[in-house]
Amino acid sequence: MIVWRDEHTTLFRSALYETVSTVIATKDCVIVVDPCWLPHEVEEIRQYSDSIKGERPLYLLFTHSDYDHIIGYQAFPEAKVIASQAFADKSGEKKEDIIEQIKAFDDEYYVTRSYEIVYPEVDIPIEGDGKSFSVGGTTLTFFQAPGHNADGLFTIIEPLGILVAGDYFSDLEFPYIYVSSHEYEKSISKLDTILEKYSIRMLVTGHGNPTREYAEIKKRQQDSFDYIRAMRKLIQEKDVEGISLLIEGCKFPRNMKKFHYNNQLLFEKEFIEMGLPIGGVNKGQE
Template sequence: MKAVSVHADVIVVTSRIWKTTATLVRSGGEAFLIDSPIMPDELEILPALAEQAEFPISGLLATHADWDHLLGRYAFPEAALGVGETTAARLTAEPGAAARELRDFDEEYYIDRPGPLSLPGVQALPVPGYCAVGEQELQLHPADGHTADGSAVLIPWARVLVVGDYLSSHAIPELSPGASIDKYLATLRRFGPLLTEADVVVPGHGEPLDGARAAAILREDVAYLEALRGEDPERAPLPLARRTGAQKNLHQYNLSLLRDGKAV
């Protein structure tokens, strides 16, 4: 796991698998963890990292209900978990789905954990809205489209924007069952003004980005999605830096969801 300070009050950790990011943010005598790393040893050392950096974690936030963003309770079992209203609704509608998907992942890669994923007492937060941390407030913004749920978190005093599974420099836009290209594009367009308020953008997968790089990725992702919903989605252009074999396979996956009516 890699940890980098992007502001005096913000540390971004990146898991060694899928480059999944988690963001520690503090204000005054309180700190939150947004999303989570994946591997058990990463989660095990996270409390020590937070303590050494003087980030007293008292709460957890998750940008959406995909299992790889919900593992913070393994590191901070006493911390309350807050999610946007759409994510709370998805967790209610899909009881146990995240735990089953985590179990499948662990079985595939022979990973042992101290116990099954448990998410009692999830708190639904209004989006758009605000969430207090210490002496400051986080801004919560809608970010659906990749999935049926989602929120982005702006840390105004640090000028850091945590976007969830958007704006990755490694992966093209990924649809999922229940995803919507129109809503995905609407989210990207909402990010436009937010990027002017951020010096650092933290994607759900990949390294933190400066504002200019994030804006360039946003433009590329809009072009890809508009082509994906056009007359010839098979030929939707992949951004030049993301034309790997894995991303070509992901493009085929997106096409399969559209053909099967599982995404629109």
């Protein structure tokens, strides 16, 4: 599973959706980010973190609550959990829905796990932007990142200069927007502040490849802006072919077309809710 390793950072990539789980080791602690997917993959991450941890405390950092990112939670029962306050405050019904998604996945593929499937209990909930949490000389600084879903979190790990971005800034995926395109734009705009205030030496995303190049980080941000703005324009123009061509050349088209279409429906809903015209008429009045 290991696709990247240096003195402090090890990246594990699942066979499913190129999902990335991260283990970061400093002199003060070990941080495991979004351990997933399959049982043997979670176990590999678990064994690796055990092998390097020593006497250091273990933390689980969840970038957001999508079921694929929390699926390995109970394999690390001694870890302290860090996530956004919105992640912690999710209603009981929504938590149950997420757990049901995990159980449905496991049932569909006859997957058996060695641990109970439960929604994570958050020990260190994070509110606001620029808030920090330190363990010795290791500091984690957080920025809220809603838009993809409602409870995303960007995390900067210093002094290593690592930005953990969850399901943003992927080189594999266009924006998958489940909640709000406007919130999504606000979240990816925060990258400018982060790059100005912090020395970012590595960007780690939830799917696809990391990058250590400043120009590539900025390109991924701009690609996301371009997708959102083009989608709005094409919906206004009712340009069905143009919308389809927005993801031309994507790596996994049969699956990604579904996410792209769901984005289109969300954008159209936003237009209707704002009373904005689509193709010269109000979509809701056609």
